[in-house]
Amino acid sequence: MYVILVYDVAVERVAKVLQVGRKYLTWVQNSVLEGELTPAQFARLKAELKRTADPSDAIRFYVLPNKNALQVEVLGTSRNEPSQII
Amino acid sequence: MYVILVYDVAVERVAKVLQVGRKYLTWVQNSVLEGELTPAQFARLKAELKRTADPSDAIRFYVLPNKNALQVEVLGTSRNEPSQII
Numbered sequence: 001m002y003v004i005l006v007y008d009v010a011v012e013r014v015a016k017v018l019q020v021g022r023k024y025l026t027w028v029q030n031s032v033l034e035g036e037l038t039p040a041q042f043a044r045l046k047a048e049l050k051r052t053a054d055p056s057d058a059i060r061f062y063v064l065p066n067k068n069a070l071q072v073e074v075l076g077t078s079r080n081e082p083s084q085i086i
Numbered sequence: 087m088y089v090i091l092v093y094d095v096a097v098e099r100v101a102k103v104l105q106v107g108r109k110y111l112t113w114v115q116n117s118v119l120e121g122e123l124t125p126a127q128f129a130r131l132k133a134e135l136k137r138t139a140d141p142s143d144a145i146r147f148y149v150l151p152n153k154n155a156l157q158v159e160v161l162g163t164s165r166n167e168p169s170q171i172i
Binding site for chain 2: 004006008009028029030031032046049050053054055056057058059060061062063064065069070071072073074075076077078079
């Protein structure tokens with residue numbers, strides 16, 4: 001499955017949420033990570049974030065069966081792209 | 087088509103980029119908007135953002151044929167959801 005993670009969390013938890021996200025996904029720009037995950041990895045990511053985040057934080061996942069369904073377009077600068085290596 | 091817009095722009099252009107984004111899409115959380123667009127609307131959105139943003143800004147679009155391909159999951163708080171009204 002292909003997962004896009006966007007987070008809108010209080011400043012004191014930003015670094016920790018980013019750290020957890022990076023364990024599973026690739027950072028692409030401020031507050032956005034994405035990548036291919038197995039269902040088990042996705043479950044672990046959510047469990048870790050649940051422990052890290054506060055109920056007042058907004059963490060949003062966009063989940064797709066695979067990346068083929070998705071077209072990505074960038075305006076301006078691409079800060080980073082997920083590796084094409086499988 | 088279903089479009090998710092995430093932006094990572096310099097603070098002096100945040101308000102303007104948000105204003106343009108809101109003309110076409112629904113704000114869901116900080117720096118994230120989404121919604122159903124026609125190809126013509128998407129083209130206009132990109133043209134307006136191109137005029138508004140700087141080449142150093144990162145504006146990223148995730149484009150899907152329709153929303154059915156997409157599963158959305160929220161951890162913590164949903165700041166807002168796109169209307170279900172068509």
